[in-house]
Amino acid sequence: MYVCGLTVYDHPHIGHGRMALVFDVLRRYLAFSGLDVHYVSNVTDIDDRIIERAAGEGRTEPEVAQEFEASWWRATDSLGVLRPDDTPHATAYVDDMVALVSDLVGRGVAYETSSGVYFEVEKVDSYGLLARQSLDSLRSGARVEVDAEKRSPLDFALWKKAKPGEPTWDSPFGPGRPGWHTECVVMSLDLLGDGFDLHGGAVDLIFPHHENERAQAVAQGRPFARHWVHNGWVMAGGEKMSKSLGNFTTIDEMLDVADPRAYRLLVLRSQYRSQIEVTPETIADAAKGLDRLDRMAQRFSVTEPLGLGTAALATADGRDVVAEEVDRFRARMDDDLDTPGALAWIFDAVNRAHSLGDAGDEEAAAALARTVAFLCGVLGLALDGGAVAEFDEATERLVTERDEARAAGDYGRSDAIRDQLVALGWTVEDGPNGTTLRR
Numbered sequence: 001m002y003v004c005g006l007t008v009y010d011h012p013h014i015g016h017g018r019m020a021l022v023f024d025v026l027r028r029y030l031a032f033s034g035l036d037v038h039y040v041s042n043v044t045d046i047d048d049r050i051i052e053r054a055a056g057e058g059r060t061e062p063e064v065a066q067e068f069e070a071s072w073w074r075a076t077d078s079l080g081v082l083r084p085d086d087t088p089h090a091t092a093y094v095d096d097m098v099a100l101v102s103d104l105v106g107r108g109v110a111y112e113t114s115s116g117v118y119f120e121v122e123k124v125d126s127y128g129l130l131a132r133q134s135l136d137s138l139r140s141g142a143r144v145e146v147d148a149e150k151r152s153p154l155d156f157a158l159w160k161k162a163k164p165g166e167p168t169w170d171s172p173f174g175p176g177r178p179g180w181h182t183e184c185v186v187m188s189l190d191l192l193g194d195g196f197d198l199h200g201g202a203v204d205l206i207f208p209h210h211e212n213e214r215a216q217a218v219a220q221g222r223p224f225a226r227h228w229v230h231n232g233w234v235m236a237g238g239e240k241m242s243k244s245l246g247n248f249t250t251i252d253e254m255l256d257v258a259d260p261r262a263y264r265l266l267v268l269r270s271q272y273r274s275q276i277e278v279t280p281e282t283i284a285d286a287a288k289g290l291d292r293l294d295r296m297a298q299r300f301s302v303t304e305p306l307g308l309g310t311a312a313l314a315t316a317d318g319r320d321v322v323a324e325e326v327d328r329f330r331a332r333m334d335d336d337l338d339t340p341g342a343l344a345w346i347f348d349a350v351n352r353a354h355s356l357g358d359a360g361d362e363e364a365a366a367a368l369a370r371t372v373a374f375l376c377g378v379l380g381l382a383l384d385g386g387a388v389a390e391f392d393e394a395t396e397r398l399v400t401e402r403d404e405a406r407a408a409g410d411y412g413r414s415d416a417i418r419d420q421l422v423a424l425g426w427t428v429e430d431g432p433n434g435t436t437l438r439r
């Protein structure tokens with residue numbers, strides 16, 4: 001699978017974080033399903049915005065690109081996203097891109113102007129397939145063209161001729177740099193081959209970016225991606241995301257106050273194509289769900305971080321899990337990656353594990369809890385089974401006193417002891433077996 005990565009000119013925002021999480025889960029799930037996944041995601045390290053920022057800050061383009069690429073990997077690592085197998089960089093593929101542009105000119109589907117080389121979209125019959133629009137309707141919706149040399153406003157730049165002060169590469173069309181749409185078609189076909197399985201990215205890339213990638217492959221007679229997956233947008237209360245509004249803009253800012261697992265859970269609560277609302281409230285609500293999962297893991301002592309880590313992608317082989325529960329999870333996920341459905345099942349299983357535990361069937365409860373933890377691992381969620389808390393004698397005595405007070409109906413005394421325990425740094429919970437403490 002090939003997923004359009006970032007243009008590295010700024011710190012990644014939470015929308016980029018959602019994209020990374022959606023495709024991380026898809027990749028993990030495909031691996032869990034027994035497929036051998038080769039995951040490629042590119043880094044666009046030359047672009048107008050990188051050039052602008054470098055000029056504005058008196059730095060070089062590579063300095064800017066390296067800073068924000070590092071920021072991107074730091075952020076996705078923090079979110080628990082597995083690194084792609086390959087992360088091709090645009091600047092390392094310029095020769096191949098020049099070769100593609102030359103080939104397209106030779107085939108008569110691209111033409112040179114004074115500003116660059118353009119792809120002529122009318123030469124591709126199926127242009128508009130991904131946008132689900134005809135060429136006519138795309139044309140009428142296009143902005144009025146200011147470049148009189150372009151044959152259609154929809155024609156896009158394969159090669160941009162150098163302007164003064166810009167970084168350049170040599171080509172048969174003079175010095176310049178490749179267009180963004182050419183980058184992805186060259187790198188995906190090079191690393192994954194013709195007719196690769198799956199191409200992803202955010203929904204705003206469908207048109208024109210993905211349409212234009214595809215058009216170049218079609219013009220060369222090469223089978224391109226067989227399936228397309230696009231994730232929806234991130235909204236913040238219908239408002240512009242900004243720190244002053246208490247919303248989150250960058251992934252770093254969000255992770256200053258939120259558990260990265262809570263953001264993953266929030267993303268997975270919605271189908272990948274729908275829009276999601278990210279506000280302090282929705283993150284807090286996801287954190288509550290996460291807490292339910294952790295508490296189940298703690299109650300039934302599920303401490304092994306099942307199926308997690310960068311080295312091992314999870315499979316059910318040889319796991320001590322309940323097979324029919326795994327099948328139910330799989331049925332939801334096989335239905336267009338229905339993560340909300342899969343999570344609904346998971347939380348139902350959490351309730352059932354507690355009920356079994358309350359009824360004294362510890363063995364069945366623990367098996368269900370292990371299965372939940374394993375499937376959370378498939379989704380990239382590591383549960384915090386916690387180390388068993390060590391109490392000192394004084395704390396132990398308070399717990400005993402509190403349970404006795406509750407049993408005797410002395411709730412004033414029981415509440416007073418609760419306050420004492422909270423002051424000592426404990427979270428106090430009441431269960432069927434009495435007081436439970438967590439750090």
Ligand SMILES: [Zn+2]
Binds near residue numbers: 184209
């Ligand atoms: Zn792309």
